Amino acid sequence: MLTVREDIKVFDCTIRDGGLMNNYHFTDEFVRGVYETCVAAGVDYMEIGKNNSPTLQSPEEYGAWNFCREEDIRRIVGENNTDLKIAVMSDIGRVVKDELLPKSESVVDMVRIATYIHQIPAAIELIEDAHAKGYETTVNIMAISKSFDGELDGVLEQLSKTPVDVIYIADSFGSFYPEQINKLTEKYTKVAKSVGKKVGIHAHNNLQLAFANTLEALIYGTSYIDVTIAGLGRGAGNCSMELLLGFLKNPKYKQLPVLEFIEKHIVPLEKEMDWGYSIPYMITGQLNEHPRSAMKARDEGNTAYTAFYKELITIDE
């Protein structure tokens, strides 16, 4: 616990995961605040949003950070002459491959491909395209807690043959316990190490385990660690950057800039946006379900928890 692991990369996804709560309608001031915080805190990567296509999703409905046009990113980061790398996330079916600029024309360093298991062939196309254009790449396999038996082994085998740099364990429903994360870490790192790739972890806080699961993955060999400031993210939110930085002993990481950002930007935001652990998210996490019903309950201020629970456990066979 008192040593420094040089392989660890702290990966901020505040804007990208938090944007799921407000359709990416963050102000420039807020996004610039996250950027400056990441630089000052010594964080390694910042995911500034999604690079979905405006031909497939409406720019009226979604804010700039759902599309991440080059000029929008540069408005915040300029030429980004810092040690912080910039990432964007690609959703299968919502991106247009040809819209991705060559790396030489972009301030973006990394493209992360988010994929469900049934979309893996499409994900591999995007990985190959982004890699060929000069980007670092990750693949984030979502909803694996619903994957059928040995299915995941086949997926990892396929991905190991692609040029992807990092394979992510994504606990989309926040339903895993640390001992399950332990087993998943073993499975992922075994495949990844054999072909010189790294493993990442992206946790959700439905069971108040986002930080604990992140630590479990980290300790057993995961290198890329997704965090968001104050846990800002979809539903129950994510592993908090400030919790992780308090744990890591590498002096390059600084806690104070994160607390400054929270004080200035998160305290007011908490009054108008609702994220983080609560009973409905716990229930969907325990039942290994997507949190959308819990998000609806929170939106409506519905605290009829017993009815909510009974409805979710009703089985029509």
Added chain:
Amino acid sequence: MLTVREDIKVFDCTIRDGGLMNNYHFTDEFVRGVYETCVAAGVDYMEIGKNNSPTLQSPEEYGAWNFCREEDIRRIVGENNTDLKIAVMSDIGRVVKDELLPKSESVVDMVRIATYIHQIPAAIELIEDAHAKGYETTVNIMAISKSFDGELDGVLEQLSKTPVDVIYIADSFGSFYPEQINKLTEKYTKVAKSVGKKVGIHAHNNLQLAFANTLEALIYGTSYIDVTIAGLGRGAGNCSMELLLGFLKNPKYKQLPVLEFIEKHIVPLEKEMDWGYSIPYMITGQLNEHPRSAMKARDEGNTAYTAFYKELITIDE
């Protein structure tokens, strides 16, 4: 994860730990609600308060559950003809030994002795007295994250020679990480098993690790598991009963009564009482400090987190 551990005892301390937030001024309806919830949920123990002496603390300042007079307890639980056992906690220096009735005259089943390391001789006196009077006993060694080097080994050695039934790992400042809880569990269970005692865990949620640390202790051999409904407890609160019951696979434990209690009693309470994880508690947890400065900050609605942090890390040598 799919088996049942018969040694596990789910131990509710909602009233006792929650009472630290309101000087034990709970209504009878609330206390009865917790009692009925514990019975319906299949919980094994309920700690109904402290048995401090009204000659040492003022009944004007503190409510009934700081004193737990026999008639007050019976007003809630009657003869307690249920499988739920009733516990009270004794604070060193705040109890008068002779006030403890013989077990034959009391509806209480267990006395828990809370002690700092420097109070161990006084704790042993109370253990011996309670044991001689016919009670089950536990000892909860507080603030061990501040204990000096091998000191704790000597304490455990001393306690192993007493008639105490359960020795508790208490994470008073919410500052331990799971890998530290793992080592503590190994240390405590080694001593306890050699003399036929059990080990317990009492966690706080300063680092969002109360549940994770509880799971870590449980998996590695701890039997008595302290929880509170909705985590209601001092400062950042405790491991939530509803999180633990969702994890345990023993069908004797029921989740629905807990959700009913939360819906009816916790939702309104949350509007007037402030407990649970927040940034000031995270800071005192990371710095291994008592949460009292964080409780003050929360009371005052003080969100100047950077100033709070800077003040705590200032060292006057």
